[in-house]
Amino acid sequence: METGRIGRRIAYWRDHRGFTQADFGRLMGQTRRWVQDLEGGQRQRDPRLSVLVRAAEVLRIPLERLLMDSPGTLPSTTRPPAEAAAVIGVLYPRPAPTRSPRRSLSFGVG
Numbered sequence: 693m694e695t696g697r698i699g700r701r702i703a704y705w706r707d708h709r710g711f712t713q714a715d716f717g718r719l720m721g722q723t724r725r726w727v728q729d730l731e732g733g734q735r736q737r738d739p740r741l742s743v744l745v746r747a748a749e750v751l752r753i754p755l756e757r758l759l760m761d762s763p764g765t766l767p768s769t770t771r772p773p774a775e776a777a778a779v780i781g782v783l784y785p786r787p788a789p790t791r792s793p794r795r796s797l798s799f800g801v802g
Contacts, residue, residue: 698739701758703731705751719750741779756780 706716713727748755759776
């Protein structure tokens with residue numbers, strides 16, 4: 693997972709939401725400097741999942757927006773990296789298919 697790309701995505705969405713780095717830092721419980729480092733890819737080689745989940749919540753976007761390029765920039769056959777797919781699968785499990793109950797038709801006789 694490329695942490696620099698995640699940092700750029702966080703910066704894009706932070707700006708898109710109208711937050712300064714200081715605003716975003718306060719909402720994350722961190723400093724402006726921490727946000728600078730996060731967005732620049734220097735904060736951690738591998739950002740913690742809890743940080744990414746919280747950032748997605750604060751930015752009001754689905755986590756996968758931080759983990760992969762927007763659909764418009766990817767070819768339609770591209771799938772998320774295996775690590776991202778695993779995280780997405782854990783956070784957003786697909787519901788098991790349910791069978792609709794069968795209705796029994798009864799024709800009452802008088």
